[in-house]
Amino acid sequence: MEMLNRYDFPVILLDLGLPPDPDGTTEGFAMLNEVLTINPMSKVIVASGHEARESAITAISNGAYDFYQKPVDADEIGFIVERAFKLYDLEVENKLLQGKQQSTRLPGLVTASQKMEQICSIIERVAPTAVSVLLLGASGTGKELLARSLHELSDRKDQPFVAINCGAIPENLIESELFGFEKGAFTGAVKQVKGKIELAEGGTLFLDEIGDLPLPLQVKLLRFLQERVIERIGGRKEISVDVRVISATHQELESHITDGRFREDLFYRLSEIVVNIPDLKDREGDALLLAHNFLNKFAKEYEKRIKGFDKNASRAIASYDWPGNVRELENKVKRAIIMSDGHKISLNDLEIDYSDDHIETLNLKEIREKNDKEAIVKALSLSNGNISETARLLGISRPTFYGLVKQYNLSIDK
Ligand SMILES: Nc1ncnc2c1ncn2[C@@H]1O[C@H](COP(=O)(O)OP(=O)(O)OP(=O)(O)O)[C@@H](O)[C@H]1O
Ligand SMILES: [Mg+2]
Structure with a gap:
């Protein structure tokens, strides 16, 4: 029972005849109840003597997973145990998905983290208004995803959502992309072309990577934001446009402003509301949740019978830093689905650059041991190997110190 309070055992073999009542079943049933109270997910397999088929049935009606009849047949019990593990894994995964899948009102957005939920509620509140969001x-x-949500949750949703990536277009082309041009405005302008701003009429204009917009264009964009009119290149008349502007960037705009690379007045126009999106690694529990979502999505798309991630893969997903955030996670899971030929995605399939000893353990005993060892090594080096001093630093007695050295198999002469 002590062990049960410390660890979650997926599968438990339980003999009903336990002391002090080895010939009866009272202790066994009491134990079964306790086990299932502590961990209702545990699969308990009950052993019954040949005379006690009835108690086996009672055990199952009390929540045991299965029973086997003594004497033990190794193959049979192996099979039952294996099946129990499988069911346990499925149930855990299912619980994870059901329990955590918070449906936000933002289309396609998956999260269980509080930080993201706060952002979702900001987005929901801001969406119906006309304020500019940075x-x-x-x-x-997920900048683009949030930008689209802002559009979808507004009354502009049936009008166009037009995105332009200011970082991906050569400087000399951005102006015509944004404002359009008249026929004959320059060599090659064989017909009139509308710019993105005009194409977004009535809807939403998404200015992605706004931090990359060259200064001369910042002036022109500012003018549009102030006057709400544009002029096509080579055109003579002003055209008024009604668009809602959302912008995004991964850059530090404040320092761009200090450096004179970004206009402060434009910044204030664009940032009536600023939304800071946290990195994936700072969203509690989201990596695994998203991974399962992508797994389901891509398994369906590529018609693969993949059921989940194995233990190492799950641990790695949960503790990896994800420098490329959700996009990196999405790509890695997609690749794994395509490459995997098993039923579970392994750490290998994921190609996460991550060695086993980096995988964060949540086992308290392991954590304590690791901390103990680190402290001991540190204290030893601080005291130049002097044992009394080491013990004093650690706040323990010399015998306790030697006890730990033995327990952790440390060699102190080094
Ligand atoms: N919370 C989320 N739930 C589900 N899918 C998400 C979530 N966040 C991002 N995604 C998905 O991850 C991918 C990257 O998101 P998005 O393009 O919105 O990010 P971004 O910040 O614009 O990235 P980049 O800086 O690379 O342009 C997209 O396929 C998007 O659908
Ligand atoms: Mg983007």
Whole structure:
């Protein structure tokens, strides 16, 4: 029972005949109840003597998973145990998905983290208004997804959502992309072309990577934001446009402003509301949740019978840093689905650059041991190997110190 309070055992073999009542079943049933109270997910397999088939049935109606009849047949029990593990894994995974899948009102957005939920509620509240929103976040954190949500949750949703990536278009082309041009405005302008701003009429204009917009264009964009009119290149008339502007960047706009690379007045126009999107690694529990979502999505898309991630893969997903955030996670899971030929995605399939000893353990005993060892090594080196001094630093007696050295198999002469 002590062990049960410390660890979650997926599968337990339980003999009903336990002392002090080895010939009866009272202790066994009491134990079964306690086990299932502590961990209702545990699969308990009950052993019954040949005379006690009835108690086996009672055990199952009390929540045991299965029973086997003594004497033990190794193959049979192996089979039952294996099946129990499988069911346990499925149930755990299912619980994870059901319990955590918070449906936000933002289309396609999956999260269980409080930080993200706060952001979702900001987005929901801001969406129906006309205020300009600046989305700040590292690459792959979901800036475009949030920009689209702002559009979808507004009464502009049936009008166009037009995105332009200011970082991906050569400087000399951005102006015509944004404002359009008249026929004959320059060599090659064989017909009139509308710019993105005009194409977004009535809807939403998403200015992605706004931090990369060259200064001369910042002036022109500012003018549009102030006057709400544009002029096509080579055109003579002003065209008024009604668009809602959302912008995003992974850059530190404040330092761009200090450096004179970004106009402060434009910044204030764009940032009536600023939303700071956290990195994936700072969203409690989201990596695994998202991984399962992507797994389901891509398994379906690529018609693979993949059921989940194995233990190492799950641990790695949960503790990896995800520098490329959700986009990196999505790509890694997609690749794994395509490459895997098993039923579970392994750490290998994921190609996460992550060695086993980096995988964060949540086992308290392991954590304590690791901390103990680190402290001992540190204290030893601080005291130049002097044992009394080491013990004093650690706040323990010399015998306790030697006890730990023995327990952890440390060699102190080094
Ligand atoms: N919370 C989330 N739930 C589900 N999918 C998400 C979530 N966040 C991002 N994604 C998905 O991850 C991918 C990257 O998101 P998105 O393109 O919005 O990020 P971004 O910040 O614009 O990235 P980049 O800086 O690379 O342009 C997209 O496929 C998006 O659908
Ligand atoms: Mg983007």
